[in-house]
Amino acid sequence: MWHGWLAGARPGWVYGWRAHGPWVPAQGLRFNPQRVLLDPYAHEVVGRYAGDLSRHLGHDPLDPDRPHPQDNAPLALKARVVAPEPASPPRRTPLPTPEQRVVAEVHVKSATMLHPGIPKALRGTYAGLAHPVMIDHWRRLGVTTLELLPVQMRADEARLQAQGLANHWGYSTLAYFAAEPRYARAASGSHAAHATPGGSHNPAAFSAHQAAHAGAELRHAIATLRDAGFEVWLDVVFNHTAETDELGPTLSFRGLANRHWYRLDPEDAALYVNWAGCGNTLNLAEPMVLRFVMDVLRHWVTHYGIDGFRFDLATALARGGAGEFEAGAAFFAALQADPVLRRVTWVAEPWDLGPGGYRAGEFPAGWLEWNDRCRDALRAYWLRPQDERARRAELATRLAGSSDRFNVDPRRPRSPLASLNYVTSHDGFTLRDVVSYNQRHNHANGEHNQDGHADNLSWNGGLEGPTDDAGVQARRQRLQRALLATLLLCRGTPMLLGGDDIGHSQRGNNNAYCQDTPLSWWHWAEADAALSAYVARLIGLRRSVRALHAPHWLRGSAQAPDSVPDVRWATPDGRELSPADWHHPHERALRVHLVPSAQDDAQAEDALLFLNPGDTDLPAELPPPARTRQWWCRLDSTQPRGEPLQTPPVAAGTFCLPARSVQVWCGWPPAAPEFRP
Incomplete structure (x- = not known):
């Protein structure tokens, strides 16, 4: 049974599922009626994945081959019935034309947490994102489109929680219909988990008030941004869920229909295919899962007003039943056929970690794709002259729109705008750090500096890290401006990493996914006003010529x-x-x-x-x-x-x-x- 009707249910009711069935992990069956499970269609979540995380496991922590014997109803995450959500108001401003589009990748909290022009109660929140000072900033720059890092409700991995960290970027989605409550305002008179940059900080904490109001606050923020003339894109994660691998928690999908939701190891169904690098892989070749994904996307368009989606590790979404990438995948066809979703913008991160996962240039006509070849060519040209990617031929190809990627198949005609060009993104060094560090400095992540990319094509200008050397500082500033100019002069769709325009640094951390700390927050008090003016001039020049x-x-x-x-x-x-x-x-x-x-x-x-x-x-x-x-x-x-x-x-x-x-x-x-x- 996949659906039912409960007469008399009304807004405010809290519920969860118990799924009865065999427990045979070797066959991919992980039913345990002692687990109360979150409805995948929950629009508001009650409770938190925190505290004694062993109580959220589906298996016995002492013997993973056996089901957990204790009932976890008191602390399990549950769904709250909500009143029908309002439809998103229609746009009152025109969308930017595709050739005039300039994208900024933005994290809700990082962008606003330390801005002195935003009231303290709104810093780090959806309301802060749409505050007039932020709108003025992006308008001055000339940005047309904000690509938000994930804002669907997440569950932080057990390993991070044990270290007092959180999945700050948000790539650990659990409740796809629900807005992340940590970015909602705290109740009047209460202490917000993110309201004291200099004091105690619990990145996992949020209140029931925040959970109840997150959706409405995010809808209002998006509507405000759209009324101000911006496009709003959402980064979504359908390649994996927060339940991680076979030793991870059983919060929802795993306990309801493990063999349907996930791709299981064909040699051992107790294990998961891990093409996302996060423990599991959702199976969009399964009709039920594909329908769920389409329902989620449609919800965010119709109820939140999202104008486009960036699909994380998008190759994983287009793999068929046998696991191979399919240019005619059901996912592509479903998007194209949907009367709501066919009108929005689709952006692919065109790779995953599975076999044959790198598929840049192979997505259908109409899609934009992150172009990592452009990133590498620009960095090599300005920072690593000895690298083969630093040659004139490579740079010219990227300046001309990367025709070697996007103009090779006459059956799928695409324009240069399909290439989403960038020199930095959330995943890697910031622009300032690209010209300040030769090596990653990720010790704060608790992985002995082994995480993050080792090949950064960066150059510190002569000295590693912060320095008072005026010559090195001038060289770094000059290189930043050259990189930005080359990016904005490439044919295609340019994307800036938010914060680069004010000189934001992460002190050499090129994988700050777990740093919900001042390391990730933009330091507006130290903003480089000249660099912001330079970016604005560049964008204005590109737009006018x-x-x-x-x-x-x-x-x-x-x-x-x-x-x-x-x-x-x-x-x-x-x-x-x-x-x-x-x-x-x-x-x-x-x-x-x-x-x-x-x-x-x-x-x-x-x-x-x-x-x-x-x-x-x-x-x-x-x-x-x-x-x-x-x-x-x-x-x-x-x-x-x-x-x-x-x-x-x-x-x-x-x-x-x-x-x-x-x-x-x-x-x-x-x-x-x-x-x-």
């Missing part, structure tokens, strides 16, 4: 009606690149002349990009513009705010291109200020 955001592929060939190539690649001094030049290990500087089609826009202007990753200045030449008569320098990354030194427009000529710099020249002066200070 069509050649910098055009959504079509570069061809390099003559265009009708005037037979002008849409792109010319050269050395900074204008020499045409030979095949050997593209792969030269030492000479890597580049000039890119972008010419928009006159057929598309007769008023469109040329754009000229100069990139010098070396440590010496180089001679550079301005060629004659194709669409206009003069060049204006619109960006100079050597300047703290990117504003070029006052120079008159020129028709052509030579100049000195500084070391470790990016310059952008265009055929028109800015029609209006490209950023608001």
